[in-house]
Each structure stands twice: as structure tokens, then as C-alpha cells.
Amino acid sequence: MNLSTYKIKTIRVKLILIFTVFFLLPFILFGSIWYQRSTQLIEENAIASAQKSIQQANSYLTYYFGDLERITLPYITHPLIEAFMKITPDEVYQRFSITTQIQNQIINQVIYGKKEVYGLSIISENGIVVSNLADTMEGWGNRDLIQLEPRDDRNIKFNHIHWENGIPILTISRKFTDTNTYSTKGLMLIDLRLNVISAFISKIGSSQTGFTWIADGEGSVVLHPDPSRIGDAVPDWYNEHIRKMKQGSLIVEDSGVKKLIVFEHSPLTEWTLVSEVPLTELTGDLFALRNITLLILIAVTLVSLFFIGGFALSLTNSLSNLKRLMKRAGSGEMFVRAHVPPGKQDELNELYDSFNQMVEKLQRSIDEVHASELREKELMIKQREIMLKSMQAQINPHFLYNTLEVINSYAILENVMPISRMAISLASLFRYSITSGDERLSLYEEMQHIQTYFEIQKERFEFLTVKMQFSWDDLRQVQALRLTLQPLVENVFRHAYEKHERYPEFVALRGERTALGYHLFIIDRGGGMVSSDMEKLNQAFQSVKDTEYHLPGRDQDEENRWGNVGLWNVHQRLRLSFGEPYGIHILKSTEKGTWIEVHLPVINGGT
Template sequence: MLFYRKTLSIKAKLARLILFILCVPLLIFGTLWYVKASESIERNAVDYNEQLIGQINSQLDGYFTDLERITYPLLLHPQIQSFMKLSPDEQYDRFLISKKISDELFPSITFGRPDIYGLSIVSNNGIATSSYSAAVGKGSYEQYKNAVLGDRNYRIAGIEYMDSIPVLTIARTFLDTVSYQSSGILLVYVRLSEIIKICEKIKLGDTGFIWIMDAEGRVVYHPQKDKWGKQALTPELSAKLTHENGHYVEKAGQDKRLIIYERSAKTGWTLISEVSLKELNREMISLRNITIWVGLLVVGIALIVTGGFSLYLTQSLLQLQRLMRRAEEGDLSVKAPERRNDELGALNRGFNRMVGEIGRLLEEVQTSRMKEQEMEIRQRESALQAMQSQINPHFLYNTLEIINSYAIIENVRPISRMATSLADIFRYSVGNPGQAVTLLEEIRYIRTYLEIQQERFQALQVEIVTDEAHLPKVQAVRLMIQPLVENVFKHGYQAYKQKPSYIGISGMVRDGDYILRIEDWGQGMDSGLKERYNAAIAADDREMPPQTQEVGGMFDAIGLWNVHQRIRIHFGHPYGLFIAKSDETGTMIEMRLKFVAGSLEKGAENDV
């Protein structure tokens, strides 16, 4: 290739490389920067002028809002309402009311407002009064009546001349306070002084200016006064002013002019600013050109000074960068060369140590996670096996057999029944905890367990209401009812020093699942604690929530939480426990189990 010919020296190769790789991209970048800078300058000019136009529009809207506000009392004034109801024949009343309006009401509006040239009031009956000339107001009535009533009760009309003074006419509709129908109009003649003052405060360079066009396309304000009141909306201009606001560039001979416009929603006026792009960008273009030349000079010097040395470093750094990218993608077997003795060699050795340390830490984290998962599994298994591992089954079986034999010999039937029941309990409880069982087996087991408890608590009433035909169709986990019943004795009765009086177990099919209820008449918990328990049960988290651990009680050891988690692990969501009721009258816990029968319609609820 051109840069790597054997006849060329290294210096020539570097020179050509720098010329091609750095200068050509710099030239392209400089051109793009120039274009983007020009666009940015124009965009900044547009933003700046749009803000100015928006400010002027806001000031004009505020000005006309103030005029609307100060004239509003006239619309409802009793004198005005009386004037509107006069007929042409009531000349004397007309004279009196007109005089009061002229002497009292009109001065209250025009006082301190030199911009208000005059006021006129004209009723629908053709009666007029004015601070300027009643004939003028009456003559303007027909001109503005239909426009105001056909649109809205407030309208800014165009410019007209009174005594060679250009004034702006504002028309407002009077409404009868009884019928709410139009009864006349109020005409306010406003000098252009305030509008001129607002517009002339803005300076757009030496040749830029702002002008205003009303909703009918007539000029309201222009630096050239001979254009006031004349039509300015040509078809070409109308085609460009298609939106509420916007901008476009218009050629004016050798120059380009930036036109920015914004239409006021309140007045319907369109404010238009015109400014020369060349004049607007003059200082910024000069600064841009100086910046480009200075930048080129600095870059050139930097290329000369650092070109050779940077090239020396580039190869090693690029190699290290490639290795780092591979390490980022997960390949921690990469190894940078360590043969150099300079800073680059030290950097490579540091990179190798870092990658090795990251690999070691990742391995430790993975090992730690595996140990944590294994520990969690063991803890869950030990929770169930804790009760089983406390006794020696064979020793207990033999002992219970001996007790049963003595009881039969001595004809003590209660002891014989208890020994037999206890043997059945031990035999069921030491079975494989992972083996699937049916609800029928669980109910038989808990029935035996409660028979022993009834021997202990003579007043205990046990009620088990189930349908034997449904129980084999309900999937269950081993020893899931006993912990709940033990909670009844411990937390419902004994914790409050009450004797166990009632334990009820019932089942029903609901929405295609089997609902098993365990109910007692002991002391329950407060509603806040019940809601926290239900929230913990409903959460799909296999760790016991801290708020339930602090309370203790029902979520201790292999209590409710263990039973709920075992059901959830075996059958998944939404199977598990739910505290349906818990108050001073007792507690009811519902256990949702999987019902495999297909003959029952989903959605039906059958008590069984």
C-alpha cells in the first residue's frame, strides 16, 4: 500500500498517514461545522425573534385585556341598561340619561387614560350617545353590529381617522340583564400611541422592524405610516402564513430576510418581524471565522508536536483497548503482553491483574450464591423435618404397642384409643414430606389428632364438615393442617388464658378450586396485624417478610408461613393461605387447594 512501501522512510510514512487520516477528516469536519454553525446562528436568531414577538403579543394582549376590563362595568350599569331600553319617542328621558352617561360614566373610564380617544354607546333602537360625537357612534353602529353579534361580544376593528387622527375601534355588545339578548354596542376609540410605544421598544438591528396585521389582513402598525389601514394580505403572503406561528426566509435582492410571525388568539392580530440575515449574523459570522482559523492553527501545531509520539503509543493502546472490549464482553481469559518496561508495560500488567481479580471475584460470588441457594433449600426442608427428627419412630411404635397391650388387658379403652391414635399420628408424620397426598389423608390425620386433644380438653367442640367424595380429588401436602390447628391452641386460646372451646374445619368448591376453612372461637388479632399478614402471604417472596418476623406469633418456625410456602411451592400461585377473619370473636383461615375434578362448573360455589 501507499503508506507502507519499503522504499519510504518511517518519517515519510507517518507524514502521509497524518496527512491522510487527520487532515482529510479535519477538512470534512470543518466543512460540516461551518454548515452546522450557520444553521445554529439562524436557529438562534429565529428563537430570539420568536421570543420578542411573543413578548410583544403578550403585552398587546394585556393591553386589550385591560381595556376590556375597565369597560366591563359599563355593560351592566343601570344607567346604560335604561338607555338601551329607550325608544326614539322618549326624547326627554334620552336627554337626561345621555347627559348622566356623558358627565359621569364616560369620564370614569377615560380619566387617566390618554390612549382612549372617545366612547360611543348605540342601542338597537338607533339611539346613540358619545363622548366625541353621537353621529359618529350612530354611523359606526351598522358597520360593527353584525360583525360583533355574528362572532362574539368583543371585537377589535380596523383603523379609522377622526380629525386626521388614526384611532382603533373596539366594539363590545351590550346584553339585556333580563332577556340576555343583545341590546346595543359600546364603541371605544383608542389612539395608537400605546401600540406604537410597545412596538418601538424592540430594535432589530439597523434595518429590522416589526409590523402588525389584523384579522382582515389590514395593517394596524408599520414603521411606514402610509401603510396604516391598508390591505397587506396578498395571496402570496397568505400562503406563507398558514400556521398560528412560524418563520420563513425571503429573498430581497442580494440579501435574505428572516420573516417571523405569530398570531394572537385573543386579538386575531398577526405580528410580523423582518430582519436581514446578513445584518443579524454579521458579528457571529466574524467570530465564527476567527474561531475556525484559530482552531486550524492550534490543531496544526498540535498535530506536528504530538503526531509522532501519539502514533508510537497508538498501537499498544489500541491493542489494550481491544483486550478491554473482549473483557467487557465476558472473556476474562485475555492477557496483555508484559514484555515492555515502560508505562505501557505497567499499564498492561495492571490490566492483567485487574482481569484476574475480576475473574476471582466473579467465581467467589457464584460460589457464594450457590451456597446461599443450597442453604435456603436445606432450611426449608429442615423446617418440616424438625418435628419428625425429634423422636425415634421405632422406639415410639414399640412403646405405644406395649401401652396399648396393657390398656387392653386392664380394659382401659380410653388409653387404648389414645395409644392407637398416637401411633397413627407418628406413622403419618414420619412419612416422606415430599410425597403427594390427598386431602382425605390429611383430614383423617387431623381428625385423629383432634380426638387426642379432646381427651385433654373435655369441653372442646370439634366440627369437621366435609364431603368424602370430594376429598380424594383435592391435592394436598403432608402435615399442612396440624400447624394451623396448633396455632389455634397456642395463639387463639392459651395466649389469652382461655380454655379451647371450638375448632371447626369445613370445605367447599369455589371457582374450580377447593377452599378449606379452619375456624376457632378464640381471641383474634387486630385488623392492622391481619392486613400485614395477608400482604406477606400474597407477596410472591419466599423469604419471610421482616415485619412479620418482628411480630412473631403466627409466622414462627413451621407455622403459617411454612405451610403457605409449601403449598405455593407445590402448586404455585394462587394456592396458599388467606386470613379471612380475625377479631375478638375468633379467627378463620382459608386454604386454597388444587381441585382436579372436571365435572364442576367454574365459578359456582358449593358448600360440602
């Protein structure tokens, strides 16, 4: 379908289309863009806030462990430490003296004021240990010093978590290196209470339900607010999205809850700090504000749509009602009126009032025209009655002279009974013709008159064949008008035969009763008429105009014109007396003859 040729016909559809294109669609489009953009900005702000918190936590850990490394660095080259590294197990007194000094001058100084430090231990390559953990010295045999020793070029190592008296302990090992041989002479082990560090980390960027935890490079949980999770394997989403990355953020769904995950890797500890915060906690208030704003906007739009749409609907309904009233008035229902509410003086009520005035004026005009037409038809009918009575009073001279000539010939030459029969038939014909012309009677009486007419014509034309193919009983129930068939039969002799210089040899009257009335066919074998004249006559018979100016033959010979006028007069008499669809119709007319159909009403039950 070509859209350029499509036209919107109703105002209602136009209003809906304008509202949809210029208001509803832009509102939906910009509302969707605003919704998506506001959601994106809210999530970006939440991620930025979480990233700031995790960076603070990571900075704290980096600073703390860096500070711890700086504090212990001077003790690597401390004279007491160097002396301690050289003691053998056999030097008992010297061992006791140096360890006591290290205990008092180094270990106590390092752990003083640091409640997160659980213990500080120094181990020589000879297996001699000095530590503040005097009560747990027997546990040193369970530690794998080889695993605790830093590898490669690193001087410090963060080891796996172990538990001491129900407390998670992180052991940081630092090696003592010989400045000459660069070999390891011993280790310094710093045991930290993770619950103290965890409590401090949790305060940074803390939320109602969110928390921060730490994973090491091997995929184990190092630090977690839930102590039971320390030492467990990291979640699957950590291995999928975080393990090989340095920092970033993502949204995951864990146990049916969407969480915002922000992480950052620490090069110093090779740990990854992970912050988990439920997305609803970060964006709940902002989303609520956004949703409230959206609901208010939708409510305002719906209220506006209600009032604007109601007004537009009222307007279009009024116009549609006026359209229906105009259609009814156009179909002839001039009694319709538009309801005009009292007290309202807007444009629609003025339009309704104008419509009512227009219909009233049209009704008056139609009544005047109808009355004028009735008067004109009455005058025309009276004129035709006068013309018909004049025609009845003047018997066709041509027919009368020929008949008298035949009578005279028989009387002179033969002196036989046909003279008597013709005289009797002629008398009967005259008596029927001079009776009142528009008197209604049955087709039976009219057919008896035509039979008398044919008896006279048979005396004129010896070889004339007349066939009457109908039921005489049916004719008693068919209504007709006096002298409606004789002009039709006369036309057969004058225009079908004599005009074409043919001998009248055959005339048939065939009748049949149908559900629509009685159909009488007048059939001849004469020369017929031209097809154009037949079409014009049939158009004249079907026309509702009561005029003979559109009949064929006006510019032809007078004889042919009066033949057509005769057919027209019979048709008009039947139509004026019985109405539609009764009258005359020419079925066919060729060189082999003509079929004229006369449609008459049937009396049913005496009606």
C-alpha cells in the first residue's frame, strides 16, 4: 500500500495520532533515556564510592605493612642480631645473655603499643630461637621454616593463616641476609592478630550489610569479617572475573542478591581486597527517589491525558453525532434534531443550533416542493384524462373507413352472414370504447374486448393467425385499465406490419402468473424497431420523470412518433394507477418480431 495516498478520515484518529507522535512517543523516548541514564549514573556513583572505600583500605594495608617493614629494617643489621646469628647451641651462657638483651631491647620495643602484634620471633640458621612467645616455644617444631622463608628476590613473605588459641594469626617472615655471601642467616617472624586488622578494615567504607575481605594470590581467604570464612577458597565468581585483574568493579548475583563488587590488588602483599555491597543498599534511596519522580511524572501525564483526552473525546463524539444526524437528514429523515443543552454557548452548541435551523428550513422547502409537484401531477393527470377522452371520442378514421369498406364489399358482392358478424363486432367495439376511460376492470373484460377487435381484423386479413395462450380464469384476478391493450395491439398492425409493408400473419398474447404479478406478452413477427429506439423507450419506461420529451422519434415522421407516444401513454396510465413496478417493457425487437411485456397487479383474496 502506498502510504502517500493514505488519508486519515476522522478527527478522532488525527487527534490520537497527533497526541501519540508529538507527546506520548517523545515522553516514552525521553523517559526511557532518562531512566537508563539515571540508573547508569546512580550505579557509577555507587561504584565510585565503593572504589574510594576499597582504595582507602588498600592504602591502609600498604601503609601498615610498609611501616612494619620499615620498623624492622634497622634490626636486620643490629649488632645484637648479628651476634645472635653467630651463636652455636653449645654457647649456653652467651646465648642466654644475647637472647635476653634481644628480648628487652628489640622485641619488646617492636611490639610495644601494637596490640595487633601477637608475637615476634628471630630464628638463626643454627636453629636458635628468641621470641616473646615463651609459653609456645614448644610449638616451633611444627613450623616448616623452609616454607616460611621468602623466595626469589623478596625479603618479606606473607604466609598462610594459622590459628593460635582461637585467634587467626598471620605470619610475616623476613630473612636476614649475609652482606658478604648474600645467603640467608636467619628469619624474623612477625605474628599478627588478623581479627584486630579485620576490625579496622571493616570500619573503612563500612555499610549496613556490606563488608570487605581479602584473598591471597593462591585463592584463599586471608581476611574476612566472618572468622569461619578465613582460610576458605574464594567464590567461583572471584576466579572467573577478578583473579587475573588488578582492579575493577562488577555486579554479580550471589544467593539471589545482586551485589556490587569492587576489588583492588596490592603489589606489596600480593593480596586482593574485595568489597561486597548489596546493590540495593547503595542505590536504594537514589532508585526510590528516581522511581518517585517517575511515578509523579507518569501521574501528571495520566491526569493531563485524562482531561485532554476527555475533552478531545467529547469533541469528536459531538462531531460524530452531528455527522450521523446529517447522514440521517441526507437520507430523508427531516424530523431529526440535535440536542442543545441549555445554558451552553460554545461553538458546538452554535453548530447544533445551526443544524436544527437548516433541517427545519429544508423540511419547509421539501414540503413546498412536494405540494407543488402534487399540484403539477394533478394537472398532468387531468390533462391526460382530457386527451384520452378526446381520443376515445374520435375513433381512428383509418380503421373505421377500412371496416366500413369491407362491410360494404361483403354487402354488395356476397350478401352473407360475415356482414352481420362484423356489424355486431363493430357495435360492441364502439360501445366498449366510448365508456369512461380510466375505469378499473379485470383483464378478463379487457381481453374480451381485444378478442372482438381480433375478429374484425381477421375479416380484413384472411390469413391472420391469432394465438391466446393463457388461462381465462387467471384473467379474472388481474387488474387492468380500460383500453390499455388495444393501443398495443394496434401498434402491432400499424408499426410491425404495415410500416414495413408486410402482411399481418401472426399475433400472440401469452400470459403467466408469477409471485410479482401477472405478465402479459404481446408477440408479433413483424419488422421490429431499431435497437436504439428500443433502448430509449425502455429507459423512458424505467425513468421516474413524467415527461415524453425524451421519447425517440421526435424528429422522425409523425406516424412513428405517435406510435411511441401511444406506448408511453399506456405505460403512464398503468404506472399512475398501480405504481411501480407495473407498466410496459420491451423484451426484444428484431427483424423477426417484437416481444412487449405488460406487467399488471394480481388481486389476492379480493384485495
